[in-house]
Amino acid sequence: xxxxxxxxxxxxxxxxxxxxxxxxxxxxxxxxxxxxxxxxxxxxxxxxxxxxxxxxxxxxxxxxxxxxxxxxxxxxxxxxxxxxxxxxxxxxxxxxxxxxxxxxxxxxxxxxxxxxxxxxxxxxxxxxxxxxxxxxxxxxxxxxxxxxxxxxxxxxxxxxxxxxxxxxxxxxxxxxxxxxxxxxxxxxxxxxxxxxxxxxxxxxxxxxxxxxxxxxxxxxxxxxxxxxxxxxxxxxxxxxxxxxxxxxxxxxxxxxxxxxxxxxxxxxxxxxxxxxxxxxxxxxxxxxxxxxxxxxxxxxxxxxxxxxxxxxxxxxxxxxxxxxxxxxxxxxxxxxxxxxxxxxxxx
Numbered sequence: 001x002x003x004x005x006x007x008x009x010x011x012x013x014x015x016x017x018x019x020x021x022x023x024x025x026x027x028x029x030x031x032x033x034x035x036x037x038x039x040x041x042x043x044x045x046x047x048x049x050x051x052x053x054x055x056x057x058x059x060x061x062x063x064x065x066x067x068x069x070x071x072x073x074x075x076x077x078x079x080x081x082x083x084x085x086x087x088x089x090x091x092x093x094x095x096x097x098x099x100x101x102x103x104x105x106x107x108x109x110x111x112x113x114x115x116x117x118x119x120x121x122x123x124x125x126x127x128x129x130x131x132x133x134x135x136x137x138x139x140x141x142x143x144x145x146x147x148x149x150x151x152x153x154x155x156x157x158x159x160x161x162x163x164x165x166x167x168x169x170x171x172x173x174x175x176x177x178x179x180x181x182x183x184x185x186x187x188x189x190x191x192x193x194x195x196x197x198x199x200x201x202x203x204x205x206x207x208x209x210x211x212x213x214x215x216x217x218x219x220x221x222x223x224x225x226x227x228x229x230x231x232x233x234x235x236x237x238x239x240x241x242x243x244x245x246x247x248x249x250x251x252x253x254x255x256x257x258x259x260x261x262x263x264x265x266x267x268x269x270x271x272x273x274x275x276x277x278x279x280x281x282x283x284x285x286x287x288x289x290x291x292x293x294x295x296x297x298x299x300x301x302x303x304x305x306x307x308x309x310x311x312x313x314x315x316x317x318x319x320x321x322x323x324x325x326x327x328x329x330x331x332x333x334x335x336x337x338x339x340x341x342x343x344x345x346x347x
């Protein structure tokens with residue numbers, strides 16, 4: 001073939017090459033526009049206004065006046081530790097049973113040996129509480145646990161509470177009901193996420209473990225849990241973020257009072273009071289920045305503890321059935337941070 005023919009063929013080949021990369025970037029433009037306008041710019045403005053005095057005193061508008069770190073000092077001087085403790089405690093009380101029940105249901109629904117019927121119906125029923133508005137759920141439980149509510153009467157008959165004592169007036173009763181509402185709303189969503197993780201585990205690892213005679217308990221701890229760790233990390237972090245932002249259930253159930261001795265007052269309830277009472281943009285911005293920093297630190301800490309380990313990534317699994325445990329560890333650690341971030345962006 002002559003040089004001229006080769007050159008013409010090369011030109012035709014170049015013409016046939018079509019790059020679709022530009023279309024991908026084009027479709028990403030709407031997301032970036034919405035993100036910058038409605039999230040990034042307000043976030044920067046929140047940081048900016050947190051250093052200013054800007055609120056209403058009656059009909060008089062005070063500020064904006066630059067006051068430095070005074071808003072942050074005011075945030076930490078107003079029982080901040082107590083409200084943070086309330087928020088995290090209520091989240092833990094609701095999250096522990098949530099993750100246990102969700103994990104059990106996920107394994108139950110995905111175990112093909114059980115041959116369960118009507119699993120689609122059960123999944124729908126489990127997920128339905130997630131569709132109920134938190135305000136409606138708060139009003140429902142406020143009625144059920146009032147002085148004449150059926151739950152209160154049941155507890156009185158068991159001797160758990162005194163007569164004519166609504167649960168909202170009891171410290172642990174109020175916290176427990178708020179945590180239960182949070183559990184009821186989100187355990188279905190957690191179940192679906194864990195089910196997707198369990199169904200993504202390679203069945204050959206389970207088969208190798210059964211051939212080696214591994215018990216169900218050992219299979220759960222040495223295969224299921226390690227391979228579920230990326231999904232578990234995502235669930236833990238998103239649940240923690242939701243727990244720190246707990247507002248609607250607690251606000252409706254306590255009517256904004258924060259329960260007895262403010263033991264159920266959350267950080268978001270304080271933020272709502274700060275903004276709604278005097279439209280104090282400066283102090284509200286400072287509290288928002290503090291919440292942002294706390295959430296970032298806790299999320300980073302959780303990911304560092306539960307994330308992939310480099311020392312395990314260097315291992316390699318064997319070819320025999322006796323290496324199923326090592327295969328599970330290697331496969332769990334090989335899941336990168338991008339997998340978790342991608343799931344978070346999809347949600």
